[in-house]
Amino acid sequence: MSIQVSIICPTYNEEKYIAKCIESIIAQDFPIMQLEVLFVDGRSTDATRSIIANYQQQHSCIKLLDNPEKIVPFAMNKGIANAQGEIIIRIDAHSFYPTNYVSVLVSQLVSLEVDNVGVVCKTDVLNKNKKTLAIREVLSNPFGVGNSLFRTGVDEITEVDTVPFGCYRKDVFQKHGLYDTRLIRNQDIELNKRIKRGGGRIFLIPETFCTYYARETFRGIMKNNFQNGKWNILTVYHTKMFDSLSLRHFIPMFFVLSLFFPLGASLFYFPFILLGAFSFSMYVMLVGILSLKLSLSKEINFFYLFSSFISLHVSYGIGSLAGIFNVLFKK
Structure with missing residues (x-):
C-alpha cells in the first residue's frame, strides 16, 4: 500500500513535550519514505523551534513551517495547504504515539472508506508525584471529563460524532471545508460535526491509542x-450551531449557575440561598464519596483528588459564564 501521508502538528512553546512527541513519530512502523511531518510553529519563544530544527537535520521527512497567527486552525490550514500526502493526520505536541499509530489509522481509513478515523486518547503526566497522579486520574474519569467514547474506550470499531485529532483523506477538506479560523478552541470537534452534517462518517478504532x-x-x-x-459558548456563537458541541460540555456551567443564581436572588429574598447551599452540599458530598473510593481503590491522595475535581469543574463552569458575558457585551 503505497500511500503518502502528511502528519501536521501545531506547536507553540512546547519545549517540555516536543522531543518526546517527535521521537514517537520517527519510531513509527509506517514506511518513512511515504511520510512527511509538518510542524507548524506559532513563533515559539522557548526552545521549541531549535529542538525541531535539530531533528530536522537528522530526518528529511521533518519540515518546519511558520504560523504568525499562532493559533491551531491557522496552523492546520497552512499545513494542509503545504501537505504532499493523500492522507492528513493531525497530532498534538503534548502527546505520545505508539509505533503502530500511523499504520493502523491509515489502514483503517482506507479499508473502511470513511472520512475520518481516530483512537482512544489516554491521559498521563510527564512527572509523576502525588498531585500529578491525582490530576491524571480526574482527567481520565468520566465524572471529571464526561463520557466521550474516545476517553472511555471501545472494544470494536465504532461510529462516533468526533475523535481527538484525526486521520482524514485530504479531499475531505475540499468537500467539507478547512478548519474554522475563528475558533481558538474546539476546532476539531467543530470540523467533525460539520463533516457529519455533510453526510460524512467518523470511526473510533480500538487497535491503537495516543497518550x-x-x-x-x-x-x-x-x-x-x-x-x-x-x-464552548463562543463556538456556538460563531458557528450558530448548538450541535457543534454536546450537552456534556455545558453541565459545569449549569452547576456554577446553581450556586451563583440563588446567591444573587438571596439579596432580594434570603431563603433562595438555601437552594445554592443544597446544590453545593450535594456536589461536595458526591465529589467526596468518589474521591474517597478512588483514593482507597487506587491508593491516590484524597485531598489532591478532591481538589482536582473542584478545580476542573468550577473553572470550566466559570469559563462558560465568561463566554456568555463576552457574547452579550461584544461590540
Missing part, C-alpha cells in the same frame, strides 16, 4: 479549563 500529557498543576488545569468552558 496526552496533561498539565500538572491546579493553576494549569484551571487556566486550561476556563478557556475550554469559555470557548
Whole structure:
C-alpha cells in the first residue's frame, strides 16, 4: 500500500513535550519514505523551534513551517495547504504515539472508506508525584471529563460524532471545508460535526491509542479549563450551531449557575440561598464519596483528588459564564 501521508502538528512553546512527541513519530512502523511531518510553529519563544530544527537535520521527512497567527486552525490550514500526502493526520505536541499509530489509522481509513478515523486518547503526566497522579486520574474519569467514547474506550470499531485529532483523506477538506479560523478552541470537534452534517462518517478504532500529557498543576488545569468552558459558548456563537458541541460540555456551567443564581436572588429574598447551599452540599458530598473510593481503590491522595475535581469543574463552569458575558457585551 503505497500511500503518502502528511502528519501536521501545531506547536507553540512546547519545549517540555516536543522531543518526546517527535521521537514517537520517527519510531513509527509506517514506511518513512511515504511520510512527511509538518510542524507548524506559532513563533515559539522557548526552545521549541531549535529542538525541531535539530531533528530536522537528522530526518528529511521533518519540515518546519511558520504560523504568525499562532493559533491551531491557522496552523492546520497552512499545513494542509503545504501537505504532499493523500492522507492528513493531525497530532498534538503534548502527546505520545505508539509505533503502530500511523499504520493502523491509515489502514483503517482506507479499508473502511470513511472520512475520518481516530483512537482512544489516554491521559498521563510527564512527572509523576502525588498531585500529578491525582490530576491524571480526574482527567481520565468520566465524572471529571464526561463520557466521550474516545476517553472511555471501545472494544470494536465504532461510529462516533468526533475523535481527538484525526486521520482524514485530504479531499475531505475540499468537500467539507478547512478548519474554522475563528475558533481558538474546539476546532476539531467543530470540523467533525460539520463533516457529519455533510453526510460524512467518523470511526473510533480500538487497535491503537495516543497518550496526552496533561498539565500538572491546579493553576494549569484551571487556566486550561476556563478557556475550554469559555470557548464552548463562543463556538456556538460563531458557528450558530448548538450541535457543534454536546450537552456534556455545558453541565459545569449549569452547576456554577446553581450556586451563583440563588446567591444573587438571596439579596432580594434570603431563603433562595438555601437552594445554592443544597446544590453545593450535594456536589461536595458526591465529589467526596468518589474521591474517597478512588483514593482507597487506587491508593491516590484524597485531598489532591478532591481538589482536582473542584478545580476542573468550577473553572470550566466559570469559563462558560465568561463566554456568555463576552457574547452579550461584544461590540
